[in-house]
Amino acid sequence: MCELRQGIQRRRQAQTASRLLVKYCGVDCQRAHRKQHKGDCKQRAAELKDEQLYGQGQERSEDDFCPICSLLIPLPMHEHSGFFACCAKKACHxxxxxxxxRGMLESCPFCRTPDPKDNAPVLAQLQTRTDAKDPVATMFLASQYYYGSYGLEKDVxxxxxxxxxxxxxxxAEAHAALGKMYYEGEGVEQNQSKGIGHWELAAMQGNVTARCSLGxxxxxxxxxxxxxxxxxxxxxxxCDDSLKTIKNMFAAGLATREQYAGALRGYQVAVEEMKSPQRDEEARAKANVAT
Structure with missing residues (x-):
């Protein structure tokens, strides 16, 4: 569903919910008394929006799972996974x-396609998938234009x-990216309201970056x-950044001990569930190279 339709649907849901709070006996009655209830209706519509915003997106998006081991990819994902244009998949390191x-030194670990020797085949694969309306490939190609990567000229x-x-x-990742651009005015005219709207859509789909940005x-x-x-x-x-912020809020008296403890337990469970022997081995190898 496109952004415009999503926005229209949310407004209609809020309007419908607010209308159900009051029943009028007729059109004349509504015209005469609606002003008395308008404030309550707006408040209830805002409450319903919050129920959606905070009630949805409690779990990460399906796109955050490695398609091979079926585990969530640790955050930040770009540091713990690689993107393969051949199949438009992110595989964990x-x-x-x-x-x-297993001897697959120069091929995609998911679909076994041989690694391209230069940027041209990668861009061709991305463009083919973008033409086919693949949102993952389109998102990745957008980032290459934004940063001027893979031999492309920067084209915001x-x-x-x-x-x-x-x-x-x-x-959801694209909504999160658009949210940042509009909120901060990166390459577009700054529009914080529009940026927040994109973040909300992304957060309700389980995008961690957007959720943290809303915070x-x-x-x-x-x-x-x-x-x-x-x-x-x-x-x-x-999200480590969110946990640290909650810790600071607790120290400042803006969060309770129970809230911080609950966040810490939840964070530890999430991190533990993302571990695997292969990931631990890869992390050790990376650490050895760094030293």
């Missing part, structure tokens, strides 16, 4: 190492166009209770 151990307008296509195709926004606005609700969700999905 642990599975990549396991594939190398083209990146925004592709991010939008990916978001309309259901990519930062609410915190900066002084809405500490709302910020904490976002941080509690993202911390329990394995």
């Amino acid at each position: 642990g599975c990549g190492l396991a594939a190398q151990r 307008p083209r990146a925004i166009e592709l991010y939008t296509e990916a978001a309309e195709g259901g990519s 930062h926004h609410e915190f900066d606005e002084g809405n500490y209770e709302r910020a904490l609700r976002h941080y509690l969700i993202s911390a329990k999905m394995g």
